[in-house]
Amino acid sequence: MRKLRSSPVFSHLTCIISICMVYYMILISNLTIVQGFDSLIQLPQSSASRDRPRSKRVILLSDYGAKGDGLSDATKAFNDSWKVACSCSSRSKIVIPAGNTYLVKPIDFAGPCRSKVTLRISGTIVAPKDPAVWHGLNPRKWLYFHGVNHLTVEGKGIVNGMGQEWWARSCKINATNPCRHAPTALTFHRCKNLKVRNLMMVNSQQMHMAFTHCVRVAASRLKVLAPAVSPNTDGIHISASSHIEVKDSIIGTGLVVFYGCQTYSAAPNLSVNEDAYVKFIYFFFFFNCYFIRELLREFDIYYWLIL
Numbered sequence: 001m002r003k004l005r006s007s008p009v010f011s012h013l014t015c016i017i018s019i020c021m022v023y024y025m026i027l028i029s030n031l032t033i034v035q036g037f038d039s040l041i042q043l044p045q046s047s048a049s050r051d052r053p054r055s056k057r058v059i060l061l062s063d064y065g066a067k068g069d070g071l072s073d074a075t076k077a078f079n080d081s082w083k084v085a086c087s088c089s090s091r092s093k094i095v096i097p098a099g100n101t102y103l104v105k106p107i108d109f110a111g112p113c114r115s116k117v118t119l120r121i122s123g124t125i126v127a128p129k130d131p132a133v134w135h136g137l138n139p140r141k142w143l144y145f146h147g148v149n150h151l152t153v154e155g156k157g158i159v160n161g162m163g164q165e166w167w168a169r170s171c172k173i174n175a176t177n178p179c180r181h182a183p184t185a186l187t188f189h190r191c192k193n194l195k196v197r198n199l200m201m202v203n204s205q206q207m208h209m210a211f212t213h214c215v216r217v218a219a220s221r222l223k224v225l226a227p228a229v230s231p232n233t234d235g236i237h238i239s240a241s242s243h244i245e246v247k248d249s250i251i252g253t254g255l256v257v258f259y260g261c262q263t264y265s266a267a268p269n270l271s272v273n274e275d276a277y278v279k280f281i282y283f284f285f286f287f288n289c290y291f292i293r294e295l296l297r298e299f300d301i302y303y304w305l306i307l
Contacts, residue, residue, distance in 0.1 A: 056091040056118075059084055061102065068100030070126060075105045086113035086148075096157060098122040106137050106183070111148030111191075121157035121199060127185070129162045131169065131205075139181045142205065146189040153186075154197045161185040161204035163230065172231035182206035182232070188214055197221050203230070208253065210237040211244065222249040 059081045061068070066077035085092040092115065096102065100123040127142055142161065145151065161183070171179040185204040188194055192215045200223040201208045208224045211217055219236075226233040235251040238244055 056093055057085070057088050059092060059094045061094070061096060066102055068097070068102055068123065070101035070103055070124075072103065073105065074102040075107055078102070078104055078107055082109050085117050086111065088117075089114050091116045091118070093118040093120055096121045096123045096125065096155065098157070100124070101126055103128065104143070105133055106142050107144065108141075109143070109145045109148065111146065111151075113148055113151075116150040116152070117148065118152040118154065121153065121155035121159065124158040124160060126160045127162045127183075127205065129165055131166055131182075134183065140183055140206075141187060142183040142185050144187045144189070145191060146187075147191070148188075148194075149192045151188075151191060151193075152195040152197075153199065154195070156198045157200070159185055159199060159201045161202070161208070163203045163205040163226070163233065166205040167230050167233075170231045173229075184208070184210045184237070186210070187212070188217070190214065192216055194218070199223070200225070202226065204233050206232045207234045207237055209235070210239070211241050212237075212239050214238075214241040214244070216243045217241065217245065219244075219246045220248050222246075223252075224250070225252040 061074065061077050061081055064077040064080045066072075066074040068074070081094050085094050086109075094117070096119070102123065102125050104125055105128055125143070143159070145153075163182070166182045167173060169177055169180070170182075171177045182205040184207040185201060186208065187210045188196075190213045191211075194211075194214060194217045196209075196217070196219045198221045202225045204226060208226070209219075209222075211219075222236075224235045230253075233253050235253040236246065238246075
């Protein structure tokens with residue numbers, strides 16, 4: 001019986017098929033390995049993709065149960081959304097949408113945060129009307145930011161302290177009442193590289209805004225309003241801070257106080273209403289400003305040297 005011999009063509013074809021199968025198996029194996037180690041092995045990126053900024057995470061209050069009806073307590077939603085934003089490794093933005101009103105009890109927004117955080121206030125934030133809500137809490141605080149770096153608070157929204165009941169209980173309105181502390185609506189304590197802009201603040205329980213022990217603050221396009229009869233509703237307090245700029249703002253409260261600023265502070269283009277009383281302490285530089293009804297007679301300027 002004659003022995004079968006494979007033709008050269010058949011042998012060559014078999015060899016090619018075998019090589020292809022081996023290559024395919026190696027390719028599948030490598031893809032599996034790469035998927036497991038994609039964080040360690042990265043393909044080269046173009047300069048455009050390297051320069052592209054990381055995406056910003058947008059956080060909606062409604063995702064955390066806030067109703068925005070002005071009656072339901074939204075404090076937990078604010079607190080939960082802040083914790084998420086502050087823990088993000090990339091930039092984040094908390095959005096308070098226009099057309100909604102959020103009732104918020106006294107709350108601390110604590111840092112430090114892992115990355116830059118923006119609080120976009122397009123709607124309205126209101127405080128509880130009843131001072132009893134502060135029972136057992138610090139009576140000087142409502143919205144309190146502390147230890148946060150690279151924070152931006154902006155929006156064209158409104159922060160309403162709902163201070164009417166606080167005013168009615170003030171010893172300055174009724175001398176038979178005991179004198180008590182009342183909250184500052186918006187406080188920034190030990191914050192660095194802070195931006196506050198495009199906000200309206202009205203009817204604070206006492207002071208409207210305060211910066212304490214802050215460094216590098218840019219506050220602009222603010223509107224602070226309260227009735228002339230409201231007691232101690234000062235506009236802006238600045239203390240033990242440096243490199244502060246307040247500009248392009250309108251202060252319509254009974255007293256505008258800037259004090260305790262150590263270095264490089266300025267307030268260009270600041271409008272003050274006809275009833276305001278302005279005081280500057282500790283080297284606060286004030287220039288290029290205009291005032292309603294020329295209130296030069298209302299200025300007290302003190303230069304206190306801190307050694």
